Amino acid sequence: MTEQSAESIGAGTRPLRIAIVGAGPAGIYAADALMKSDAEVSIDLYERMPAPFGLIRYGVAPDHPRIKGIITALHKVLDKPQVRLLGNIDYGVDITLPDLQRFYDAVIFSTGANADRALEIAGIDLDGSYGAADFVSWYDGHPDVPREWPLEAEKVAVLGVGNVALDVARVLAKTGDELLPTEIPPNVYEGLRGNKAREVHVFGRRGPAQAKFTPLELRELDHSPTIEVIVDPADIDYDEGSEAARRHSKQVDMICNTLEQWAIRDVGARPHKLFLHFFESPAEIVGDGDGKVVGLRTERTQLDGTGNCKGTGEFTDWDIQAVYRAVGYLSQNIPSLPFDEQAGTVPNEAGRVLVDEDADGAARYMPGTYVTGWIKRGPVGLIGHTKGDANETIACLLDDAATFAPAQSPELDAVTAFLQDKGVPFTTWAGWYRLDAHERSLGEPQGRERVKVVEREDMLRASEPDKVPNS
């Protein structure tokens, strides 16, 4: 941005006050982009959970320590003096948009996604039919889901062929002991130790060239000493559209190569079988008289030449006792903001929240209100992609800064006094240091990097000075 516009920001004599709602990667990268700009900024980062880092903490699988390690880089951003973390604050409940507009010159929403996209097939509400997001929240120790997860099924289906489907399938197929060195909390270890799953069947509606996994995640399936990955040679099929996709994308080609190799090798003796099925479209989850899942019916599909598929009318019944749908995450709508229910995003242009168009078709934006990350462009893409999102949103915000209605109460302690008056027990960055140290101390005797604290109350206690939970 130009020097002239930097000087004219806000009231001109004080730093630009910005609230960011959602301390996942998108929100933290937005704070970073703001601090790296020419503008003088003072940022408060609001987070619903007592701890920051969003889906890195509550989505990324526990056996992906390298990805969880991105937290180290994000930590450095939150260490900067221009940014404050205000955790355990639920926007829409503890604080509203008019409140934020009183304390800040601009507000950025980076609330991500935490629910499962619906799958409209018969039997989806049966006992034993689960959303992947709920299971992920359970194994990642999210405080707001039940502590126990039913793992009685010996044969399990996972619907979907993206990375989340692979995470769910891998965690279901691994043993509890394989996952013990990770940060999983004790209740999750106990649950996984009792897991009866011996066969995990992953189903994709289309073919290998249309799968949404990334090559690294796919190949990783084969690294577990307990998991035998099995691909039926009949499921390796390509049409012109698929061949074109392979030519245009190295990633697609790598995935196809890996699946081809797995399809022609002999099946080994590892105890847990993980089948990757293609060209099988889920048609119905079958229940018994008590409403429990006892099977899955799929319809065989075939390629139509363009990379799309059509049904063949040939059905297969699979002996399955639990079904996990991993067909995508979905964002929740944000109070006081417009929301596109179908896309699951806040309508926006390059991060500016879009209200509607005027009579001449020109976009009308919500003043001083922005979005970034998954709530901006939908729940797809890796953590790294949220950095580009943030840069684009912050460029718009800085271009608009001269037009902001200045906050009425921009002082740092005005908003904290407001929260204290309301009795909101918020956590801080210093509190995260304490919780982090506590989790590491729980892991240390077992040679583990950390053991996650699950209960919200325990997280809050561990975040307070000189108070740790009795565990």
Ligand SMILES: Cc1cc2nc3c(=O)[nH]c(=O)nc-3n(C[C@H](O)[C@H](O)[C@H](O)COP(=O)(O)OP(=O)(O)OC[C@H]3O[C@@H](n4cnc5c(N)ncnc54)[C@H](O)[C@@H]3O)c2cc1C
């Ligand atoms: C199961 C799963 C596994 C994944 N694994 C990988 C992986 O291995 N590698 C990879 O690169 N990417 C992975 N991703 C993708 C990655 O997690 C996302 O790209 C990234 O987290 C999106 O960032 P975000 O900040 O937009 O959203 P989020 O990470 O969802 O962060 C949003 C934050 O906003 C907070 N929030 C929401 N509502 C409110 C509110 N009302 N008030 C206050 N705070 C609120 C949430 O608590 C959360 O902390 C995975 C995603 C999932 C779902």
